[in-house]
Each structure stands twice: as C-alpha cells, then as structure tokens.
Amino acid sequence: MAQKDNQESSCKETTLNTKVNETARAYDVVVVGCGVAGLSAAVAAAEAGGRVCVLERAPLEERGGNTRYTGAYLRMKSVTEVTDDFEEHFAANSGGYMDPTLVGDLALDPATWSPTLRAYSFTDPNVVSTLAERAPDTLAWISGFGVKFIPLDVPFPTSSQPRIVPSGGGLALIDALAAQFEKLGGTIFYRTAAQSLVTDDEGRIQGVAAVVEPHRRVTFRAPSVVLASGGFQGNAEMMTRYVGPRSIYLRGMSLGCNFNKGEGIRMALDIGAAPCGDFGSFHASPMDPRSNRAGPSMYVYPYGILVNEQGRRFVDEGPGHTDETYEDVTRNISAQPHGIAYCILDARSDDLPNLAVAVRTEQPAVTAATIAELAAKLGLPADVLEATVAAYNAACRPGNFNPRDTDGLATVGLTPPKSNWSRPLDKGPYKAYPIISSIVFTFGGLKVNARAQVLNQEGDAIPGLYAAGETQGLYYGSYTGATSVLKGAVFGRIAGTDAVSRRQR
Known part of the structure; x- marks a missing residue:
C-alpha cells in the first residue's frame, strides 16, 4: 500500500511539473513555501478570487517545512485572547541599543516615520500589535476549515504563561489549509525551488524564477509574490556566514529544517530589501542528539545538573520557569x-510527576551504580565529575522541592549557582542524558510593515512583495515562545489578502 501511495504521489508531482510551462504565466499571486504562512497566504488570496499557486521545494509527502513537525504551541490564553505578557515580551527583546533619537519617534503615526526608522532593523511595535490583534480572528478563520484548538495543560515541566494548540499539531494545519486551497482551485507545485525574483525596470515584482526537477528553469509570472519559505537553517553556507562556525554543532529540531535554504530571504535582499531580526541568532531548544524522532526536546535538566565534556558545571540549571529560560x-x-x-x-x-513532559526522547538514559562508573560510560574524567557532584551536593540545602513550579530551593556558595530544584544527587543508580542545542528556526529575515509588505533599505514597500513566517524577521535575543506558528498564520493571511488586491491597481 505504501508503495502504491508513493507511486501515486510521484505521478501527481510529475503531472503537476509537466504542466508548469503551460500554467505558470498568468497568476495573480505566487506564494513561495507550503508551511502555515504560505498556505494561509494562498488560501486568503484564493478566497478573494485570485489565481494563486504555491511553490514547494519538498515532495508532496514532506510538504509543510517546520510546520509539519511542530506541536504548534500558541501563546494564547484561549482562541480569543493572547497571553498577558505577549507584547511586553516582544518589547523586551526588540533589538540592541536603539538610537534614542529614533525611539522617541515610535510614538508617532508610522506614516510619518523617517525612512531611516522605517527601514531600521528592530521589532516594529505596530507589527507586534497587529499580530496580537489579528490572532483571534485568524484562529477563528482556520477553525472554519475543521481545525480545533485546545488548551495545552502541561506544555513544559514548569510554565509562566498558558498555551493552546491545534488538535493534531502543525500537520493538522497543513492538511486543513492545503485541502481548502485545492478546493478553491489553487495549485501547488512540488519539488519546485524558487531562485530569484523577477522585476520590471521600475522595480515592481513580476514573478519568480524557479527550478523544477531535474534542474529545469521556469518563470512563474505574477504581480505579487509572498515569500514564506522559512529561514536558512538548512543552508550550511548561510549558517556559517551569519551564525558562525560553531553552527556545525547544531542539529535541526525536525526534518523540515532541511528544506529551509534561505532563498526567500536572499532573493529579496538581492533586490534591496531591508533586513530585520537577529541574523546571528536562532531559536534554540535542548534535544537528545541520539534521537530519531522529530522534536526530542529535553527539559529534565532543572532537576539535575549539566556538565560539559570536562565534567564541570557551566550554567544555572534552574534559573526560572522552563518555558521562559x-x-x-x-x-x-x-x-x-x-x-x-x-x-x-x-x-x-x-x-x-512531569517526567513525560521533561524527557521527550525515545532513547534510554545512560545508567550506572556510581558516579565514577557513569563518567566512564560517558567518556568524562571520573575524578572531575565526582568532584563536581560532591561540590553541588554540599551546596544543597533542605527545603520543599516542587517540580511543578519555581520553588526557590537554591544552592549556597556554588558557582555558577542553581536557583531552583536543588536536591543532592546521592541516591543510586545514577543516570545521564546527552543534550545538544537544536536549531528550530533562524531569527534573521526581511523587514515588513503591518500589511506584511517587504520594505526596501529606504523604508518604502517594494511593490508586489510580501513576506510571512520565518522569512519575515522579527525576533531578537530571546524568542517570544509559541508565537512563530501564530505569526506565520496571521501575516500569511494578511499578505495573501493584500497581495491579491493588487490585480486592480
């Protein structure tokens, strides 16, 4: 049966791609990317009567990029209300030390902002407020396609803010939106990779140049293009250039990361788009490098200690609620x-009591009767690890241990300290899990306004160009958790609606 399904899928893709030359000349909107951002844009544009196509690098059975594999946590108290700290968290992580002469102008009408401020690389509060305001009606819109949103009672071992999720995770979003798009007559071209933007002599968007297997060039013509092809975590060259040579030690949180090559960002920068977001950083999440599954997050470390290859501690393992730290x-x-x-x-x-949330790997812990034996199994210096554990144990103090909330059970006289959940490690058998940093998505992307229009270096909207999802830069420093899928859906819908309206301009 699987073989038959694969044959049908391959047949369908082949059929679609052989029709590219015939059908790629007269679209109203071309969307690059088939995740939640791209499909939201495609559905919105098709609902408005536009002729729309989606270009997707992946084959049909792997469509959806990161969205396909994510649990799709949403930073909302309910389908009608975002969390209390939503805009506050974005404001606290809006960029570096912004020029104070520009900060004062943020209170003015954006239409009066100077070109410098419009193109400045920072988190635009108007974009954030639009995200917060449009989130409820966007979820209501998606609900109309059969997706149910439910509260997520225990998203992390400890949480400071609530979350909701689509029942079925990100894949449910992809399946529902893709079905609606096809119902509206939209076309998805699989195994089709965008390469560059086509513009006229005045810089207005005219379409996308792409490559269809096997390296056949095709131009998809349209007056509007929505870039929703994710970040660049799947591009080793861009990762090294922006994040640095240590990016070699990062692993994608899901297989969907491998399809995110950064071309949406690059092709827009090539025609003068303004950058936004922290290009040298990314959304990091702890994971078990041995795992074969998507999303093997490891949040158990607050209840023990973390040591490096030298057998030494290097960080406060319990600084606060897991979801924020x-x-x-x-x-x-x-x-x-x-x-x-x-x-x-x-x-x-x-x-x-929350072990199932804290340990999401299918791989067993490395176990041993003694710390020295555990060190040997891990390849760590036994004398150093024994000394590290002994020093930690000596710094622990009696108190009430509460694994479900910050408990203030801190070490005394230990460097670095441990601020919560500090209990001695003195009851065998002992166990350990290896943990590395995964990369969920990159932060650097394109500067957009509240209409999802991509801005150029002069602060003006590039006619016909839009960006949504992780192609849209917004994050700096610390990720505002559970907002990436929401951002993709909200600004994808905004982009699709605005893009199709350009038919009549």
Missing part, C-alpha cells in the same frame, strides 16, 4: 566544547 540554558550548552553537555540525575528523578 530553556533557550538561554540551551545557548550555554551550544557554547561548550563540541556543543554538547550531559544531564546528570539520580534515582529521585524516576518519581518526577
């Missing part, structure tokens, strides 16, 4: 030799 801890892991650390636990961890 795991990224900083993970970045510290990625900075260690070979980008790896080991979470050391004892038998008490078996009784954690």
Whole structure:
C-alpha cells in the first residue's frame, strides 16, 4: 500500500511539473513555501478570487517545512485572547541599543516615520500589535476549515504563561489549509525551488524564477509574490556566514529544517530589501542528539545538573520557569566544547510527576551504580565529575522541592549557582542524558510593515512583495515562545489578502 501511495504521489508531482510551462504565466499571486504562512497566504488570496499557486521545494509527502513537525504551541490564553505578557515580551527583546533619537519617534503615526526608522532593523511595535490583534480572528478563520484548538495543560515541566494548540499539531494545519486551497482551485507545485525574483525596470515584482526537477528553469509570472519559505537553517553556507562556525554543532529540531535554504530571504535582499531580526541568532531548544524522532526536546535538566565534556558545571540549571529560560540554558550548552553537555540525575528523578513532559526522547538514559562508573560510560574524567557532584551536593540545602513550579530551593556558595530544584544527587543508580542545542528556526529575515509588505533599505514597500513566517524577521535575543506558528498564520493571511488586491491597481 505504501508503495502504491508513493507511486501515486510521484505521478501527481510529475503531472503537476509537466504542466508548469503551460500554467505558470498568468497568476495573480505566487506564494513561495507550503508551511502555515504560505498556505494561509494562498488560501486568503484564493478566497478573494485570485489565481494563486504555491511553490514547494519538498515532495508532496514532506510538504509543510517546520510546520509539519511542530506541536504548534500558541501563546494564547484561549482562541480569543493572547497571553498577558505577549507584547511586553516582544518589547523586551526588540533589538540592541536603539538610537534614542529614533525611539522617541515610535510614538508617532508610522506614516510619518523617517525612512531611516522605517527601514531600521528592530521589532516594529505596530507589527507586534497587529499580530496580537489579528490572532483571534485568524484562529477563528482556520477553525472554519475543521481545525480545533485546545488548551495545552502541561506544555513544559514548569510554565509562566498558558498555551493552546491545534488538535493534531502543525500537520493538522497543513492538511486543513492545503485541502481548502485545492478546493478553491489553487495549485501547488512540488519539488519546485524558487531562485530569484523577477522585476520590471521600475522595480515592481513580476514573478519568480524557479527550478523544477531535474534542474529545469521556469518563470512563474505574477504581480505579487509572498515569500514564506522559512529561514536558512538548512543552508550550511548561510549558517556559517551569519551564525558562525560553531553552527556545525547544531542539529535541526525536525526534518523540515532541511528544506529551509534561505532563498526567500536572499532573493529579496538581492533586490534591496531591508533586513530585520537577529541574523546571528536562532531559536534554540535542548534535544537528545541520539534521537530519531522529530522534536526530542529535553527539559529534565532543572532537576539535575549539566556538565560539559570536562565534567564541570557551566550554567544555572534552574534559573526560572522552563518555558521562559530553556533557550538561554540551551545557548550555554551550544557554547561548550563540541556543543554538547550531559544531564546528570539520580534515582529521585524516576518519581518526577512531569517526567513525560521533561524527557521527550525515545532513547534510554545512560545508567550506572556510581558516579565514577557513569563518567566512564560517558567518556568524562571520573575524578572531575565526582568532584563536581560532591561540590553541588554540599551546596544543597533542605527545603520543599516542587517540580511543578519555581520553588526557590537554591544552592549556597556554588558557582555558577542553581536557583531552583536543588536536591543532592546521592541516591543510586545514577543516570545521564546527552543534550545538544537544536536549531528550530533562524531569527534573521526581511523587514515588513503591518500589511506584511517587504520594505526596501529606504523604508518604502517594494511593490508586489510580501513576506510571512520565518522569512519575515522579527525576533531578537530571546524568542517570544509559541508565537512563530501564530505569526506565520496571521501575516500569511494578511499578505495573501493584500497581495491579491493588487490585480486592480
């Protein structure tokens, strides 16, 4: 049956691609990317009566990029209300030390902003407020295609803010939106990779030049293009150029990362688009490098200690609620030799009530009767690891251990300290998990306004060009958790609606 399905899928893709030359000349909107952002744009444009196509690098059975594999957490209290700290968290992570002469102008009407401010690389508060305001009606819109959103009771071992999720995760979003798009008469071209933007002599968008297997060049003509092809975590050259040579130690959180080559960002920068977002950083999440599954996140480290290849601690394992601190801890892991650390636990961890949330790998822990034996199995210096555990144990103090909330059970006189969940590791057998930093998506992307229009270096909208999802730059420093899928859906829908309206201009 699987073989038959694959044959039918291959047949369908072949049929689509052989028709490219016949059908690629008269679209109203071309969307690059088939994740939640791209499909939201495609459906919105098709609903408005536009002739729309989607270009997807992946084959049909792997369509959807990162969205396909994500749980699609949404930073909302319910389908009608975002979390209390939504805009506040974005504001706290909006860029570097912004020029104070520009900060004062943010209170003015964006239409009066100077070109410098419009093109400035920072998190535009108007874009964030649009995201917060449009989130509820966007989820209601998606609900109309059969997707149900439910509360996520225990998203992390400890959480400071609530989350909701689509039942069925990101794949449910992809399936529902793709079905609706095809129902509206839209076309998805699989195994089709965008390469460059086509513009006229005045710089207006005229379409996309792409490559269809086997390296056959095709031009898809349209007055509007929506770039929704993700970030560049699947491009080793861009990762090294922007994130640095240590990016070799990062692994994609899902197979969908491999399809995100950064061409959407590159082709827009090539025609003068303004960058936005932290190009040297990314959304980091702790993972088990041995795992074969998508999303093998490891949040158990607050209940033990983290050591590097030298057998030494290097970070506060329990600085606060897991959902708001795991990224900083993970970045510290990625900075260690070979980008790896080991979470050391004892038998008490078996009784954690939230163990299923804390350990998401299918691989077993490395176990041993003694710390010295555990060190040998991990390839760590036994004398150093024994000294590290002994120093940690001596710094622990009696108190009430609460695995479901920050408990203030901190070490005393230990460097670096551990601020919560500090219990001695003295009850065998002992166990350990290797942990590395995964890359979920990159932060650097394109500057857009609240209409999802891509801006040029002069702060003006590039006629006919839009961006959504991770192609749209927005994040700096610390990721505002559970907003990436939401951002893709909201601005994808905005982009598609605005893009198709250009038919009449």
